[in-house]
């Protein structure tokens with residue numbers, strides 16, 4: 404072996420097991436992930452890496468499984484400050500009597516900064532490297548994500564009525580257009596458009612959101628067909644299903660992310676299929692609010708891309724995507740009446756590559772392949788409750804929870820090392836969270 408056949412690189416991660424996600428349904432053994440700069444230079448057997456690469460740092464993870472960083476495709480990050488504030492209530496009561504009044508009283512730029520950071524600490528600690536957010540003051544959430552080096556799709560909110568962030572659709576769209584201009588092309592932040600739901604956004608602002616998406620290429624994320632009430636009310640008021648109305652307004656295309664979709668029939672499935680729109684499945688929020696059950700396996704069988712999200716911590720009440728994968732797999736089996744529905748590898752793909760597809764970023768994210776961005780995580784399988792290991796994919800979905808995540812990198816930069824966050828000062832954050840809890844708890 405001569406020196407000129409050896410390539411210099413930054414980091415080498417030696418993994419006992421590796422789930423690349425692409426190719427699908429694959430577990431590799433004794434692999435090395437080579438990182439150069441912000442990208443993966445190679446994924447090769449460790450012996451081959453010995454002769455081909457010289458790195459400045461080597462990390463041995465000999466009881467770990469390495470996989471792509473998880474992508475949490477739906478949430479309201481700052482709502483983490485409302486975790487446990489109101490539970491065991493149906494969606495509209497929960498929103499009208501608890502969440503919207505609390506938001507009216509407490510939302511501010513400081514609330515968004517601290518709440519988003521709290522959510523990011525939890526998500527990073529449990530294996531998420533990219534998250535999607537839809538909440539007020541998106542410019543603050545974007546800045547907080549960017550400063551911590553976390554990847555995020557930040558959807559600016561659009562509603563018919565005034566909130567702290569704006570007086571109505573005109574102002575939301577003006578600020579949102581500026582927000583997209585400011586962040587588009589950023590390495591960490593993907594600005595996007597977040598019309599809240601069909602029942603909170605009327606036709607004219609919806610049409611302007613569609614035009615903005617077409618003009619800028621920004622993704623559009625919307626809560627859709629979340630409850631039976633939403634669908635029934637639209638039929639009685641407008642004479643058509645929410646999806647039919649949105650289709651007429653041109654909402655559905657490959658940039659569209661439809662969140663929830665628990666109440667769907669063949670006509671809704673046909674619209675999704677024809678348009679290339681994506682479904683974001685949030686099983687725990689749907690269960691907790693008794694909203695309904697998304698027929699995930701049926702959608703996948705129709706060729707529709709289904710990604711996964713936790714929704715906000717106020718309706719889940721955690722942001723651990725490993726738990727969400729577990730619930731998704733269990734729920735899919737009951738809904739399909741088939742224990743073979745949504746097997747472990749497919750649940751992992753939903754939380755990685757399918758999220759990347761929904762973001763329009765599958766060329767960069769969602770699998771461990773040479774040339775993709777170095778967003779990856781390691782899960783320590785040495786604990787007694789994860790022993791013995793016959794199939795690490797099974798463990799990730801059926802036995803694990805996110806706290807076993809030991810390491811994570813985003814753009815090749817370490818975010819979690821031996822279970823500790825490297826870029827968020829947790830002690831300082833906890834002081835600020837405590838101060839919010841004292842204010843919010845006084846009702």
Ligand SMILES: [Zn+2]
Pocket residue numbers: 477478479626662714715
């Ligand atoms: Zn939501």
